Amino acid sequence: MDTNMTTQPPNKPKRRTYSAEFKELLNRPEIVGDSTLQENTTMKTRNYTPEMKERAVRMLIEAKDDYPSTWSAIKAIAPKIGCTPETLRSWHKKHIDKTIPAKIQAQSQAEHIKELERENRELKQANEIIKKAAAFFAQAELDRKPK
Incomplete structure (x- = not known):
């Protein structure tokens, strides 16, 4: 040796x-x-022990609604458990990947995309209506006889 x-x-x-x-x-x-x-x-x-990781992820999931974003919750909780925010984020991502099948995640993303596309169409329609109204009132102002 x-x-x-x-x-x-x-x-x-x-x-x-x-x-x-x-x-x-x-x-x-x-x-x-x-x-x-x-x-x-x-x-x-x-x-970190697996129990510690599970506890940290549970804490994050429970407290996530109290913060404006998941990342802000991660940044607040990570120092309390003695790890970096990036470490806690990776544990959370692994937990999500493990508990939610990829097919459901993809389906959820597809539904979210459809919702965003629908909202985009509605906003474009509202924008067109506003443009037409602005043009109508601008023309009415021009047609008005001066006093």
């Missing part, structure tokens, strides 16, 4: 070390603030 290879115990989080090139990019005088990286600086990745 090679003694140069080191392995981490399975229960320790994975660590990523920064390359010297990356450290050199950050250690520049024109960068404002603390741009120094220590030699032992590492990024930790956190492993």
Whole structure:
């Protein structure tokens, strides 16, 4: 067995070390603030249990109606559970993909497109009516005799 290879115990989080090139990019005088990286600086990745993920998604689904958008709900809930908003968004997307079959999702999207097309037609008709009314009243104003 090679003694140069080191392995981490399975229960320790994975660590990523920064390359010297990356450290050199950050250690520049024109960068404002603390741009120094220590030699032992590492990024930790956190492993979440499936129960934690399910709980977070449930929290999001329950609170989603209290916010103007799903993303704003995600941004509000993610710090409470200790993850990034992008992580919570990906858990939510996986949950939706898993619970709602793709056929139903596609059907729902098709219905939404039909609804938008119908609304678009109605708005175009209303716009035409307004244009005709404006032209009618403009002509009536021109035809009116001055006092």
